[in-house]
Every structure is written in structure tokens, then in C-alpha cells.
Amino acid sequence: xxxxxxSSSSLVIQSKGRRFNSISSVKKSLxxxxxxxxxxALTSRGRDMIPPEASSAxxxxxxxxxKAESVNAALNVSxxxxxxLTIQEGVRYSLLAGGKRVRPLLCIAACELVxxxxxxxxxxxxxxxxxxxxxxxHDDLPCMDNADLRRGxxxxxxxxGEDMAVLAGDALLALAFEHMTIVSSGLVAPERTVxxxxxxxxxIGTKGxxxxxxIDLSSEGLNPDDGGLERLEFIHLHKTAALLEAAxxxxxIMGGGTEEEIEKLRKYARCIGMLFQVVDDILDVxxxxxxxxxxxxxxxxxxxxxxxxxxxxxxxREVAEKLSREAExxxxxFDPNKAAPLLALASYIASRHN
Numbered sequence: 001x002x003x004x005x006x007s008s009s010s011l012v013i014q015s016k017g018r019r020f021n022s023i024s025s026v027k028k029s030l031x032x033x034x035x036x037x038x039x040x041a042l043t044s045r046g047r048d049m050i051p052p053e054a055s056s057a058x059x060x061x062x063x064x065x066x067k068a069e070s071v072n073a074a075l076n077v078s079x080x081x082x083x084x085l086t087i088q089e090g091v092r093y094s095l096l097a098g099g100k101r102v103r104p105l106l107c108i109a110a111c112e113l114v115x116x117x118x119x120x121x122x123x124x125x126x127x128x129x130x131x132x133x134x135x136x137x138h139d140d141l142p143c144m145d146n147a148d149l150r151r152g153x154x155x156x157x158x159x160x161g162e163d164m165a166v167l168a169g170d171a172l173l174a175l176a177f178e179h180m181t182i183v184s185s186g187l188v189a190p191e192r193t194v195x196x197x198x199x200x201x202x203x204i205g206t207k208g209x210x211x212x213x214x215i216d217l218s219s220e221g222l223n224p225d226d227g228g229l230e231r232l233e234f235i236h237l238h239k240t241a242a243l244l245e246a247a248x249x250x251x252x253i254m255g256g257g258t259e260e261e262i263e264k265l266r267k268y269a270r271c272i273g274m275l276f277q278v279v280d281d282i283l284d285v286x287x288x289x290x291x292x293x294x295x296x297x298x299x300x301x302x303x304x305x306x307x308x309x310x311x312x313x314x315x316x317r318e319v320a321e322k323l324s325r326e327a328e329x330x331x332x333x334f335d336p337n338k339a340a341p342l343l344a345l346a347s348y349i350a351s352r353h354n
Contacts, residue, residue: 060344067108068101070118074126078179090160090168091175095133097151102276102345103128103244107251109341110265113334116255123183124196124250127176131204132243134172135213137165144217176200188254196253203246212239219305232305233274240280241273264330268342271327276349278320281306282313283353324350 079092104125111121140147140155141162147155157165177197184193202208216235248269252262285308307316327346331339 058340058344060341060348063341063344064100064105064348067105067118070122071101071104071108071125071129072096074122075129078126078130078175086160086164087167087171090156090164091171093159094137094150094156094168095130095172097153099151101129102349103132103247106244106269106272106342106345107247107254109345110248110251110257111255112251113265113338113342114252114255114257114261116251116257120184120187121251121254123180123187124200124254125247126183127180127200128243128247128250130172130176130179131200134169134176135204135209135243137169137172139213141165144213173204184254192253192256196250199249199253200246203242208238208242208246212236212242216304222305229310232307232310235305236274236277237270240277241270244273244276245269264333268327268330268346271323271330272346272349275320275323275327275346278307278316278323279349279352281308282316282320285313320350 075095079088079095081088081092107125107128108118108121111117111124136150137156139145140150141157148158149155155165156168160168177200180200181193181197184196188196204210212235215231216239219231219235222231245266246269248265249262252265257265284306307319311319324346328343331342
């Protein structure tokens with residue numbers, strides 16, 4: 001496998017060998033993480049670029065639909081219509097807008113992998129989805145990505161106004177931690193709940209999602225030769241992979257997993273987090289707005305750094321296939337039946353169309 005510890009040495013391809021003074025502080029954060037080296041993915045061509053195949057005996061579509069229904073029901077109960085109605089309606093509009101529920105599914109599957117069950121994981125699964133939805137509401141704002149569509153519907157600020165959208169995102173952020181701690185009481189040992197809260201908070205703050213968004217915004221319009229894969233990897237490790245990582249780790253924590261199991265699922269989730277974003281970049285170029293449920297080509301219009309822009313579509317697909325295989329290898333050693341949903345999830349992310 002191609003895992004490396006991020007150190008002061010070069011870890012990924014950099015366009016024309018340039019370094020980035022504007023993200024010198026980024027390096028320190030990168031050194032604390034271990035991920036798949038994209039340079040390894042780009043130079044390993046041909047022999048190990050075989051797309052993964054989920055077990056034919058496992059019906060992932062049925063599993064995904066069943067878990068999504070459970071998550072949707074739990075989310076619906078978590079946000080009753082209370083006064084003031086405007087903000088509650090805004091919260092419910094985005095939180096219950098559908099979506100594939102990949103993050104809560106990941107949380108539940110990771111919990112089940114180590115011997116837990118859906119009920120034990122559900123509070124954490126809902127918390128992760130609340131935070132994900134909060135980030136989408138804020139990302140779509142005019143001051144951020146300025147998006148008009150999300151999940152095939154007008155974005156939150158288009159319906160409720162910018163002020164209510166900001167507050168709806170804030171409300172979901174707070175509700176996530178309240179919900180996870182209250183609902184898990186009696187189901188999960190307090191020390192595990194505390195650890196899960198810390199893990200989730202780290203994933204979304206200046207060491208995680210927020211950091212990725214900051215560098216993403218500062219990279220708009222940047223010449224690819226001045227950006228490079230190191231900056232792009234930092235963005236996606238933090239903006240996308242960090243929350244997926246938290247979802248998996250929370251599931252293992254809630255399920256009573258060992259330290260070794262936590263670290264294996266952490267690495268697995270980083271792989272599928274990066275995979276998710278590489279595929280997302282490819283789809284933004286290849287698919288229509290109707291197919292995606294959000295405005296196609298928006299990254300190109302905004303001048304964002306993307307994998308196709310830096311390395312082309314063919315090599316982006318190779319990176320995606322490599323990441324999918326790495327994720328699959330990390331699940332070796334677990335009960336094959338319990339690992340089946342996570343194996344299928346990696347394959348699903350690699351082959352998704354929206």
C-alpha cells in the first residue's frame with residue numbers, strides 16, 4: 001500500500017517544483033496526517049488500476065436505502081417545528097432535502113463492523129449529517145461558493161434569505177452536539193461520548209473543515225502552476241475527507257472498537273474522502289446540472305483547483321481507482337460479512353454519477 005507519513009519531505013507532485021508561501025502554516029497541519037501519496041497514485045499506472053468490485057452476495061442498494069430511511073426518520077424527529085417557525089423551517093428545508101446520506105451510513109456501518117448496532121450509532125450519524133448540512137448551507141452562500149442549487153432544489157438562502165441561511169447553518173452546528181450527547185446517554189459509555197464529541201469538533205474546526213474551506217476560497221483563480229497538488233490535497237483532506245473520517249471514527253468509538261480498529265477506519269475514511277472529491281471533480285466536468293442536482297461546471301467558472309484541471313481526466317480516473325483499491329485493502333482482516341457495506345461503499349463512491 002502507498003501510505004506515507006507527511007513530513008517535511010515532498011509528499012506529492014508539485015507543479016514545476018514550486019512551494020507556496022501563502023500556505024506555509026498549512027504544512028504543519030499536513031505533517032500530522034498520514035494519507036495516500038497522490039504522487040504514488042499517479043506513477044503507479046496499469047497493473048493496479050483495476051476498479052474494485054463489491055461482493056455480488058451483498059445488496060448495497062437495499063442496505064443504503066434502508067439506512068437512509070432510518071436516518072431520515074431520526075432526523076425528522078430531531079427537528080420538530082417549534083417557534084420561531086422561520087428558522088425551524090429553514091433548518092428542516094435543508095436537513096430533510098434528501099441526499100444519499102453517505103456520512104451517516106458510513107458511521108452506522110463502521111459501528112456495525114466492530115460489533116455495535118444501528119441504534120448505538122444513530123445519534124452520531126445524525127450529528128454528522130447535521131454538520132454536513134450546515135456546511136452545505138454556508139458553502140452555498142454568495143460570500144462563499146454562491147450556488148443556486150443543492151440536491152436539485154434552490155439553495156437555502158435563495159428560499160429563506162441570506163440572514164436565515166446563516167442562522168440555519170449555525171443552528172444545525174449547535175444541534176449536532178446537543179443531539180449526539182443527549183440521545184446517546186444510556187446507550188454509550190460517557191467517556192466514549194466525550195471522545196466522539198472531541199473527534200467531531202476537531203474535524204470541523206480550524207484543523208479540519210474550516211481550514212479546507214479557507215484554502216479553497218483563497219485558491220480561486222489561482223494559476224495551476226502556482227497551486228499544485230499539495231494545495232489541492234490539503235483542501236480535500238480537510239474540507240471533504242475530515243468529516244467522512246469523523247463519521248467512520250465516531251461509529252467505531254460508539255461501537256466500542258479498539259484503537260487499532262479506530263486507526264484502520266480512519267485511514268479507510270481518508271481514502272474514500274479523497275476518492276469522493278476526485279470523483280466529484282470529474283463529475284463536475286462530465287455531467288449536466290440535471291444529473292448532478294447542482295450547477296455543473298461551477299468549479300471551472302470559479303477558477304477552482306480541481307484534479308482534472310491539474311492532471312487531466314484520464315489521470316484523475318487513475319487516482320480514483322487507486323484510492324478505491326487502497327480503501328478496500330484497509331478492510332482486510334475484518335469479518336467479511338460485516339465489512340461488506342464498507343467495501344460496497346468504496347465501490348459506490350468510485351462509480352457514482354451524481
